[in-house]
Amino acid sequence: MTDNNSSQLLPALQGLIDVVAKLRDPDGGCPWDLAQTPQSLTPYIVEEAYEAVHAIRSGDRDAIVSELGDLLLQVVLQSQIASEAGQFTIEDVARGISEKLIRRHPHVFGDVTVDGVEDVRANWEEIKAIEKGQKTELLSDKLSSYAEKLPPLTAAMKISKRAAAMGFEWENVEGVWGKFDEELAEFKEALATPDIAHQETELGDLLFTVVNLARWFELDPERGLSGTNQRFIDRIQQMECYIDKPLTEYSIGELETLWQQAKQRLKAGG
Known part of the structure; x- marks a missing residue:
């Protein structure tokens, strides 16, 4: 980054922070913004993230800039509300992610040597586990984290990939197709019963198998x-x-x- 870009970037970011602070000012601020809480704003974080992804996939430069701005607003707004409550500030957020990136990239900021992307991923997970006070993060904890924090389709792919990396894998793709046929038959059988919960269970099993097929063929189900x-x-x-x-x-x-x-x-x- 050049000095010229830096001189424009910092005032722009500070300007956004000041605008959000003004919106939250009890004296003359916006009633809607003042009524918001961290919890009430969480749906907007998800919505803006999806809209940003859509813009990126479209390749529309102006749309990408606009949607990333909307997403950045959610970060600043959450930080502003937390700052008002004496919890943390936007500076804490920025400093925290910078420190995390430095810690988890010892091959860039330290003297660790890596041989490709897989080494980087392995180092990242090992450092992450150490940060959480575990020598090795339990597989069940990691899979639970995916299920709790991600949309179901995204979580299914991540769970599938992580489990496969730990040995929970078919020997060949024919095994996956066999599982698909098995789950499809069980889903059809469930549909012949009046048990909605059973039907949804079998539907979930079928969808999870489809996600595994996508993983085997290196396709993106999303x-x-x-x-x-x-x-x-x-x-x-x-x-x-x-x-x-x-x-x-x-x-x-x-x-x-x-x-x-x-x-x-x-x-x-x-």
Whole structure:
């Protein structure tokens, strides 16, 4: 970073901090911001994170800047509220993550030698376990952390990867396909019963196996499902562009025809 960039960066960050402090000022601040608590703001952290990911995937420079700004606002706002309560400040947050990065990258900031990404990952996990007072972090603790803190699909992939790295793995992909067939059959059997809890259990088992298949083929299930969601929306949008009455007034046969036409138009470029 050049000195010029540094001279512009710090005032910009301080400006954001000052704006948030003003919004939270009991004397003339914003009633909405003043009414917020760390707990009431947590849904916005998740929402802004997803919107930032969407912008990054789109490649839209302006959208990325805007959404990262919204995400940064949540960090500053949480820190401001904590500062008002005498808990911690934005400086504590920044200092803490800087110190953590330095500790966990001894190959950059120390004299440790690594041979590729896997060594870096192994060092990171070992240092992390030491920080938590454990010689080695228990696998169950790590998997529980994923399940508690991440969206289910993301957690499933991380749980699958970590368990496989510890030896909980099929010998070949045919074993995964066999498990898929087994779980699909059990799901179908569950659907023939009135037990909703059992049906959801078997559905979960089936979805977890699909995630394992994605891992074996080095696919991203989040990106795959996101793409499917968007294609479904695009096709509905195409259908709505060529109809003269609500979709609910078409028969299922007519809807299927419209659907196939929409697919072809999109495939041909809209």
